[in-house]
Amino acid sequence: MPDVIDHRPNRQPQPDRIKRDPAPSRLQYRLERMWLRPIWRRAVRVGVPAFLVAMTAGIWLSDEDRRAQLSDGVQHVLDKVQSREEFLVRTMVIEGVSPVVDEALRKMLPVDLPASSFDIDLTALRLQVMQLDVIESVDLRIKPGGILSAVVKEREPAVLWRHARGIEILDRTGHRVASVTSRDVRADLPLIAGEGADLAVPEALSLIDAAGPILPRVRGLVRKGERRWDLELDHGQKIMLPAEDAVIALQAAIALDRAQDLLGRDITAVDLRNPSQPALRLGIDARNTIREARGQALLGPDGKVIIPEDDKKGG
Amino acid sequence: MAELYQTQRAMRNIRRAALQRGVIGILDIGTSKIACLVLRFDGTGTFRETDGVGPMAGQANFKVIGAASTRSRGMRRGEIDVMAETERAIRTVVAAAQKVAGVRVDHVIACLSGGRPASYGLAGEITLESGRVHEHDVARVLAACDAPDFGRGREVLHAQPVNFAVDNRSGLGDPRDHVGNKLACDMHLLTVDGDVIGNLVQCIRRCDLELAGIASASYASARAALVEDEQELGSACIDFGGGGTGVSIFVKKHMIFADNVKIGGHLVTQDIAQGLRIPLPVAERLKTLNGGVEATGRDDRDMLDLGGDATGWDGDRRPVSRADLIGIMRPRVEEILEGVREVLDAAGFDSMPSQQIVLTGGGSQIPGLDGLAARILGPNIRCGRPLRIDGLAHQFTDPSFSSAVGLALFAAHPQDEWWDFEMPADSYPTRSLRRAYRWFRNNW
Numbered sequence: 098m099p100d101v102i103d104h105r106p107n108r109q110p111q112p113d114r115i116k117r118d119p120a121p122s123r124l125q126y127r128l129e130r131m132w133l134r135p136i137w138r139r140a141v142r143v144g145v146p147a148f149l150v151a152m153t154a155g156i157w158l159s160d161e162d163r164r165a166q167l168s169d170g171v172q173h174v175l176d177k178v179q180s181r182e183e184f185l186v187r188t189m190v191i192e193g194v195s196p197v198v199d200e201a202l203r204k205m206l207p208v209d210l211p212a213s214s215f216d217i218d219l220t221a222l223r224l225q226v227m228q229l230d231v232i233e234s235v236d237l238r239i240k241p242g243g244i245l246s247a248v249v250k251e252r253e254p255a256v257l258w259r260h261a262r263g264i265e266i267l268d269r270t271g272h273r274v275a276s277v278t279s280r281d282v283r284a285d286l287p288l289i290a291g292e293g294a295d296l297a298v299p300e301a302l303s304l305i306d307a308a309g310p311i312l313p314r315v316r317g318l319v320r321k322g323e324r325r326w327d328l329e330l331d332h333g334q335k336i337m338l339p340a341e342d343a344v345i346a347l348q349a350a351i352a353l354d355r356a357q358d359l360l361g362r363d364i365t366a367v368d369l370r371n372p373s374q375p376a377l378r379l380g381i382d383a384r385n386t387i388r389e390a391r392g393q394a395l396l397g398p399d400g401k402v403i404i405p406e407d408d409k410k411g412g
Numbered sequence: 413m414a415e416l417y418q419t420q421r422a423m424r425n426i427r428r429a430a431l432q433r434g435v436i437g438i439l440d441i442g443t444s445k446i447a448c449l450v451l452r453f454d455g456t457g458t459f460r461e462t463d464g465v466g467p468m469a470g471q472a473n474f475k476v477i478g479a480a481s482t483r484s485r486g487m488r489r490g491e492i493d494v495m496a497e498t499e500r501a502i503r504t505v506v507a508a509a510q511k512v513a514g515v516r517v518d519h520v521i522a523c524l525s526g527g528r529p530a531s532y533g534l535a536g537e538i539t540l541e542s543g544r545v546h547e548h549d550v551a552r553v554l555a556a557c558d559a560p561d562f563g564r565g566r567e568v569l570h571a572q573p574v575n576f577a578v579d580n581r582s583g584l585g586d587p588r589d590h591v592g593n594k595l596a597c598d599m600h601l602l603t604v605d606g607d608v609i610g611n612l613v614q615c616i617r618r619c620d621l622e623l624a625g626i627a628s629a630s631y632a633s634a635r636a637a638l639v640e641d642e643q644e645l646g647s648a649c650i651d652f653g654g655g656g657t658g659v660s661i662f663v664k665k666h667m668i669f670a671d672n673v674k675i676g677g678h679l680v681t682q683d684i685a686q687g688l689r690i691p692l693p694v695a696e697r698l699k700t701l702n703g704g705v706e707a708t709g710r711d712d713r714d715m716l717d718l719g720g721d722a723t724g725w726d727g728d729r730r731p732v733s734r735a736d737l738i739g740i741m742r743p744r745v746e747e748i749l750e751g752v753r754e755v756l757d758a759a760g761f762d763s764m765p766s767q768q769i770v771l772t773g774g775g776s777q778i779p780g781l782d783g784l785a786a787r788i789l790g791p792n793i794r795c796g797r798p799l800r801i802d803g804l805a806h807q808f809t810d811p812s813f814s815s816a817v818g819l820a821l822f823a824a825h826p827q828d829e830w831w832d833f834e835m836p837a838d839s840y841p842t843r844s845l846r847r848a849y850r851w852f853r854n855n856w
Contacts, residue, residue, distance in 0.1 A: 119482070120500035121507050129507055130620060133516035 179215040187211045187243040194249045198231055202247065205229070214239050230273045256298055257283060259290040259317075271298035291320030300343065301326065307344045310351055311360065325370065334360060336367045346372050420568075420831040427624040427823065430519035435477075436624060436823055437509070437517035439502065439616070440632075440816035442525060443487045443655025443678060444774065447808070447816040448505040450478035450513040451823060474824050476803035478513025480505050481813070489655040489674055490526025490629070492611045495618075502619050520621045521823045523815055524569070525629035525651075525658055527608035531669045531759075532560060533574075537596040545578060545587045545595055551833040553597045567606040569628050572829050574598045574666040583664070600668050602628055625823065630658030630670045632818030637772035637796035637811070638662055647768035648761055649796070650752055650785075651815060652775025654678045657748055659755045661764070666827070669759040673751035677775045680744045687740040688732055690718055702734050705742045706780035711735040745778065749788040756789070770796040774812030 121129065131137050158164055178184075187210055191199050206222060219237050226235045226247070236248040252268040257280060266274040266283060273295070277283060287305045294301065301318050304326060308315055311330065319327040325340040328347065338346050346369040353359045353375075359367065363380035379387075385395045394402045430436040431453050438449040451474045482505045486497025510517055536557035540549060554573060562568075576584040578592035587595060609626065616623050634649035646663035655676045661669040677699075685695035702716055714734040761767070767790050771781060776795050786793045797809065798817035808816070826832075 118500065120504040123503070126503045126507055127620065129510065130516055133510055133514070 179213045184214045185211045185243050186214050186217060186239055186245050189245040189247065191247045191249060194232075194251055198229070198249070198251060201229065202226065202232075202249070206247075210245070211243070214243075217245065231275060233268075254283065254286060255302060257286045257288045258295050258298075259288060260292065260294070265295075267295055267298050269298065269302065271295045287315070288317035289320065290317055291323075293323030294318070294320035296323070297326075303344055304328065304338070304347060307347050308351070311354065314360070330360065334365060334367075337370050339370050339372055342372065349375070420829070423623060423625050424826075424831065426519055426622060427521070427826075430624050431823075433518075435513075435515050435517060435519075437506065437520035437621070438816055438819045438823065439506070439520045439522040439621075440629070440813070440819060441487065441492075441498070441502070441522060441612070442484055442629070442653055442815070443490055443676065444484055444653070445481050445812065446484045446501050446505045447481040447813055448479070448502075448509040448517075448520075449476050449804070449808075449816055449820055450509050450515060450517055451475065451820055452477045452513075452515070453824070474802070474820065476801060476805075476808075476820070477515065478509040478511070479805055479808050480508035480512060481808070482508065484654075487655065489676070490524070490653065490672065491608050491655075492615055495611060495615055499615050499618050502615060502621075506619060506621065518622055519624040520616060521625040521627070521819050522612060522616060522623060523627045523629040523632045523819050524604060524609060524612055525653055525656055525815075526672065527604035529569070529628060529630070529670055529672050530562070530566070530603050531671065532562075532601040532603070533668065534559060534599040534601055535596065536599070537594060540578075540593055540595055543591060543593065545590045545592065547588060547833075549595055550576075550587065550597075553595045554599060554833060557597065557599050559601070562603045565606045566603040567609050568601060569604050569609070569626065570600065570602040570631060570667070570670075570829065571831070572600050572666055572827055574600050574664070574668055585664075600666065602631070602667075602670050604628070625826070627819060627822050628658075628660075628670055629653070629815045630660040630672065631667050632822055633658065633772055633798075633815040634660040634662055634667065634770075634818065635821050636798035636814040636816075636818035637770050639799075640665075642766075642768050642770065645768070646764045646766040647770055648756060649770045649772060650776075650789075652677060652748070652771065652773035652781075654774065657752060657775070658773070659752055659759075661756075661759055661761060663764065663766075671755045671759070673748060673755055675744070675748045675751055679748075680741055680775075683744050684737065684740050688718065688730075688736070694718060698737060699741065700777075702737055703741055704734070704738045704779045705745050705784045707735045707738040707742075711738060741778070742784070745775075745781065745784060746788065748775075749785055753788055766792075768792045768794070770794050772796040772798070772811045772814040774810075776811050 132141075158167070189203070189206065189210060191202055194202065205225060217239065219239070223235060223237050226232060226237070226249075231251055233250045233252045235250070236246075238246055240246045252272060252274045254266040254274050255269045256267050257277070258265050258267050259280070263276055264278070264280060265276050266286065268274050280288060287301070289298070289301045297320065301320075304318060305312070305315070308328065314330045314332075314334075316329040316331055319329055319335075321327055321337075326338045326343055328336040328338060330336070336347065336350050349372070350359070350367050350369060353367075354361075359377075363383040364377050365380050366378040368376040368378065381396055381398060381400065388395055394404065397403045427436070434453050436451050436453065438447075438451060440447040453474045482501060484498075485501040486492060486494035486499075487501075492498045506517060506520075534557035536553050536555075538549065538553045538556050550573075553576075554571075575582065575598040576587035577594075577596040578584060578587055578590040579594050581590075581592070582596075584590065587597075612626070613623055630649065630651050633651040634643075637651075638647055638649050643662045643665045646661070648659060648661045651658035651660075653676050655674075655678055657673040657676055659669075659671045659673065660667055680703075681692060681695045681699055684690070684699055685692050688695065688698075690698070698716060698718075702714075704711070711734040716732045716734060716737065718730060718732060756762075769785070769789050769792060771785060771793065772795070775781070782793045782795055795811065796814070797811050798814035799821065800809065801817055801820055804817070
């Protein structure tokens with residue numbers, strides 16, 4: 098036991114304070130400053146992870162088997178999803194067409210049903226369908242329940258057009274609807290003829306509308322020089338209409354007919370090409386009557402003057 | 413002088429380049445602390461009415477985006493004492509400020525408080541050949557100032573034209589295009605020890621920083637602490653620093669005198685440490701927390717906790733009153749103020765039209781200093797805080813940061829110096845090409 102007892106409280110052993118220099122070392126300072134450069138920041142933050150990802154993927158994909166495995170797996174998953182029940186198209190519904198067109202359409206649409214809706218290219222199908230002249234528009238869509246629906250609007254036949262290669266049915270706009278073999282197939286439709294007549298179908302239709310009272314006598318409209326119309330009537334009569342305001346001219350001709358029974362007389366043509374100077378071409382009989390009255394030589398059926406026999410001999 | 417002209421111009425160019433890049437650092441290396449501000453110049457001015465801040469005296473084209481300050485190391489009396497230590501301190505503060513700003517700082521503007529500054533007032537006069545003051549005449553009259561012998565190893569830190577006179581019309585700020593026969597100018601020249609600047613440059617360069625400008629600390633703190641009227645009418649700014657006390661006199665918005673009193677706050681701390689026999693950090697703490705210069709009766713009863721651990725396990729239990737502390741501090745502060753008084757007398761401050769004195773710097777926060785200074789220096793005393801600049805955190809707005817703020821103002825709006833004018837053509841006759849170019853430019 099020591100002689101002197103130290104009663105002072107034990108001094109707490111002070112933890113050794115580490116004298117740390119607050120200054121960054123030169124290397125740390127330089128690195129910090131380098132880090133503050135945007136290009137370095139970007140390189141490290143984007144470049145390094147991108148490089149690592151690319152390198153890992155590259156190494157992994159460098160093996161042929163793994164590549165095949167990967168593509169197989171992806172294809173498998175794709176098939177599995179696409180061939181699900183929900184995506185299957187089983188039936189095709191076509192609305193708004195006549196039975197003939199319906200059959201043609203069904204033949205045309207090359208879809209083996211049932212098929213996955215991923216495999217049906219609606220745009221290509223639509224283009225294909227639109228190639229049919231008879232179809233004006235088609236609304237193709239896949240409806241819920243696995244139905245491929247085609248709502249079709251057909252072109253309405255308006256006129257028959259006879260041209261050098263046959264007879265065609267046109268709609269109101271002049272677009273071809275179908276070909277027919279003879280005029281009797283659609284006797285209810287008016288007939289137009291001539292080159293370029295299909296380009297002026299609306300005008301032709303309005304002319305036919307305007308020809309109401311003489312409609313039973315109308316045989317058809319002939320397009321002349323792709324410019325104007327001739328209205329052909331029976332008995333070889335025709336009304337030659339001007340290129341412009343043809344309907345007004347036709348109405349004038351009809352008014353004349355009403356007032357003076359113009360078309361009932363022996364007239365071959367009513368020439369309205371110049372509306373201010375309407376002209377009539379008389380028939381042979383009428384002209385002969387006039388010539389007889391004037392004491393002139395008569396005309397033959399070919400329109401030539403009949404020279405009397407005695408004159409021939411004398412001449 | 414030509415060499416100095418080149419180096420200063422190079423620094424101006426670096427500063428211009430830094431402003432173009434938009435980021436510049438401010439490094440105020442003092443004896444007791446180092447402050448670093450990172451300024452972003454965005455040209456347009458980020459002044460917003462909603463902030464409740466006025467237009468900031470036109471200083472709104474820059475913003476402080478990072479600021480840090482740390483204890484200075486290796487400095488003594490405003491000069492670098494241990495280069496490696498100072499370099500570490502600079503690294504610390506620059507790294508911290510960069511971290512706050514998130515931007516790398518490449519160019520810094522530094523200030524220098526020590527280095528035995530010496531101020532000279534120079535006068536020059538030329539006759540005008542064309543009867544009108546042209547741009548090159550200004551450069552000629554500045555070059556015509558007869559420089560005294562500065563002594564060996566002195567470097568010019570500031571050379572600011574203070575006043576121009578054409579014939580007998582004096583007090584012209586900008587003499588260009590004035591008509592007259594004679595052009596005279598007064599220039600204020602501040603020289604410091606070249607080695608001190610060299611050490612500073614070397615230290616900054618070792619931190620991978622480029623020096624874009626250098627200014628005298630007393631000049632910088634006066635630019636921050638003096639309001640515009642005081643700069644115009646004439647006043648003295650006294651910057652109480654740790655290692656020295658800077659004195660600068662401004663009139664007509666130009667510094668006309670600067671000097672340094674080599675006694676600063678560290679000497680006060682040393683006195684406290686010696687007088688109370690306590691370690692220096694404790695003395696510093698006592699000085700900042702409890703210091704003062706005017707003792708009152710209450711201070712006798714105001715006992716201070718020394719808190720030192722030098723004597724034993726239970727700390728220092730000596731009875732020290734605040735009056736004792738003030739009794740130690742006051743003679744030293746008086747001594748500093750006497751030194752300032754001498755400097756002001758030597759500068760002829762008495763004959764100035766305005767006797768305004770502004771105290772700034774860390775030491776100006778001693779309570780009661782303005783009363784003591786009024787007794788020694790003169791009646792018009794004010795404690796000045798630095799100008800508010802955009803983005804500066806609140807803890808950096810106290811008077812000890814006035815030289816840092818002043819350097820920021822210096823970076824944004826430097827006053828004309830001699831090297832901002834084109835050197836007169838006859839000083840470098842070999843560069844005839846440039847002369848020919850200038851002749852072409854002036855005549856076409």
